[in-house]
Amino acid sequence: MNFKIKGKEGNARVGELHLQRGIIHTPAFMPVGTTATVKGMLPENVRSLGADIILCNTYHLMLRPGESIIQQIGGLHKFMNWPRPILTDSGGFQVMSLAALSKRSDDGVEFKSHIDGKKHFLTPEYSIQIQQTLGSDIIMCFDECTSFKATEREVYQSMTRSMEWAFRSKNAFQNTLSSTLFGIQQGGVFHDAREESAKRLIEIDFEGYAVGGLAVGEPQDIMFDVLDNSIPHFPDNKPRYLMGVGKPGDILGAVLRGVDMFDCVLPSRSGRTGQALTRMGAINIRNARHAKDPRPLDPKCGCPTCKNYSRAYLHHVCKVGEIISAILLTWHNLHYYQELMSGIRSAIFDSKLSDFARQFISMQKKGDIPPL
Numbered sequence: 001m002n003f004k005i006k007g008k009e010g011n012a013r014v015g016e017l018h019l020q021r022g023i024i025h026t027p028a029f030m031p032v033g034t035t036a037t038v039k040g041m042l043p044e045n046v047r048s049l050g051a052d053i054i055l056c057n058t059y060h061l062m063l064r065p066g067e068s069i070i071q072q073i074g075g076l077h078k079f080m081n082w083p084r085p086i087l088t089d090s091g092g093f094q095v096m097s098l099a100a101l102s103k104r105s106d107d108g109v110e111f112k113s114h115i116d117g118k119k120h121f122l123t124p125e126y127s128i129q130i131q132q133t134l135g136s137d138i139i140m141c142f143d144e145c146t147s148f149k150a151t152e153r154e155v156y157q158s159m160t161r162s163m164e165w166a167f168r169s170k171n172a173f174q175n176t177l178s179s180t181l182f183g184i185q186q187g188g189v190f191h192d193a194r195e196e197s198a199k200r201l202i203e204i205d206f207e208g209y210a211v212g213g214l215a216v217g218e219p220q221d222i223m224f225d226v227l228d229n230s231i232p233h234f235p236d237n238k239p240r241y242l243m244g245v246g247k248p249g250d251i252l253g254a255v256l257r258g259v260d261m262f263d264c265v266l267p268s269r270s271g272r273t274g275q276a277l278t279r280m281g282a283i284n285i286r287n288a289r290h291a292k293d294p295r296p297l298d299p300k301c302g303c304p305t306c307k308n309y310s311r312a313y314l315h316h317v318c319k320v321g322e323i324i325s326a327i328l329l330t331w332h333n334l335h336y337y338q339e340l341m342s343g344i345r346s347a348i349f350d351s352k353l354s355d356f357a358r359q360f361i362s363m364q365k366k367g368d369i370p371p372l
Contacts, residue, residue: 001180001207003239007349011231011258014348017239019137020178021077022084024052026239027255027344029246029337030087030263035060036070036080039268040323040330043082049303049331050338053137054082055263058130059091062120063113067133075135087263088136090127090169092143092162092184092212093244104144106161124168128181132174140210141169143184148217155188162186163200170204182208182241189222191229198233209234210241211259215250224253231258248277248340249364252357255344267337271330274318278336280366285329289371290315299369303335304328 002018017024031038031046034057038046046054056076061067073079076086094102094111101112108123124142131139143162146155166183173181183206187193201209211230214223223245234240239260245251246264254262270277274286278298283290285297296306297314305314305328318325347356 009348009351009353012255012348012353013258013260014345015260019085021137022052024085025345026260027341028052028261029341030055031334032263032265032268036076040271040327043080049335050342053085053087055087055089057089058127059094061134062130063115067130071133077135085137087138088131088134088140090140090142091122093145124165125172128169128172132179137179139179139181141166141181141183143186143212145213146188150188152190155190156193159186159193159197163197166201167204180207182206182210184210184212185230186213188213189218189226194226194230195233198230208239208241210243212243215244220250227254227257252360267333268330271333272326276329277333279363280368281364283368285314285318293372297332303332305332
């Protein structure tokens with residue numbers, strides 16, 4: 001792995017992350033393909049929108065179809081027909097999101113499958129083994145994520161365990177030319193815990209560093225406060241990844257603070273529920289005001305959805321529950337995200353990110369184009 005910073009404006013960076021299977025242009029947004037598919041999209045269409053890398057999930061692929069089957073087919077890239085880089089989440093987020101189905105200890109986490117009730121024991125070593133068996137390009141160390149409501153004592157205990165798991169993850173990782181390992185900072189909203197976590201990760205020495213444990217219910221100002229006090233602890237010459245954060249305004253604010261990589265289910269999940277994300281804000285295509293509107297979602301958008309379909313059509317297929325509604329809205333949303341990231345990269349190159357941010361905020365306040 002080789003990370004090159006090509007330009008800076010303030011704390012924001014534009015760069016290139018070179019991996020064996022391709023170059024990731026940063027700041028980058030990674031579409032989420034949890035179970036080896038970005039829902040509603042063909043891989044070639046995801047790529048055509050500008051995505052350099054996608055994210056898949058270790059826990060879900062462990063359960064179905066199982067890493068051994070994927071390995072037999074030729075690895076995750078061949079299995080899902082995505083030849084470019086893949087980042088795999090370690091399963092750490094499921095420690096929190098599936099807390100009712102799991103038991104935690106210093107050794108690892110016992111999960112009760114949400115599918116068939118079978119028990120699985122996921123350790124740092126097994127998580128790394130699964131990710132390497134899948135053939136992931138960026139492997140995440142196994143961690144424990146806490147909720148926004150966790151107490152300082154709970155967060156500190158969890159962070160300490162995550163750092164022990166980070167050490168074990170690094171020891172379990174087999175160095176190869178095709179994969180690299182990122183560490184994950186934890187510590188909730190507590191600055192001292194975040195600082196200690198960063199220092200311990202740097203001592204272990206990873207190729208990249210992620211900020212975990214955000215986008216778990218905290219307000220935006222608290223998220224930005226955590227980033228303001230977290231990002232400066234990481235080395236300049238390595239990529240920084242903010243996990244699970246995907247609201248456009250959050251992404252822009254994090255870029256301004258020095259973050260390089262993002263992922264979120266928001267564009268695809270919103271597409272499946274009738275939500276379209278535009279430069280003027282989010283709109284609900286189910287609303288009656290769109291029923292007779294011949295205009296595209298965004299008159300300035302060049303995606304296939306906006307080029308070929310009206311709001312009236314999208315309103316209709318969404319209301320009657322046609323599959324094409326989810327496809328077209330997801331296609332548009334993912335295009336919007338890649339266009340946003342491209343605009344951010346260009347603005348940093350041209351030292352105009354501050355102007356870009358002001359224009360972004362001004363446009364988002366409009367909410368939508370005026371009704372007919």
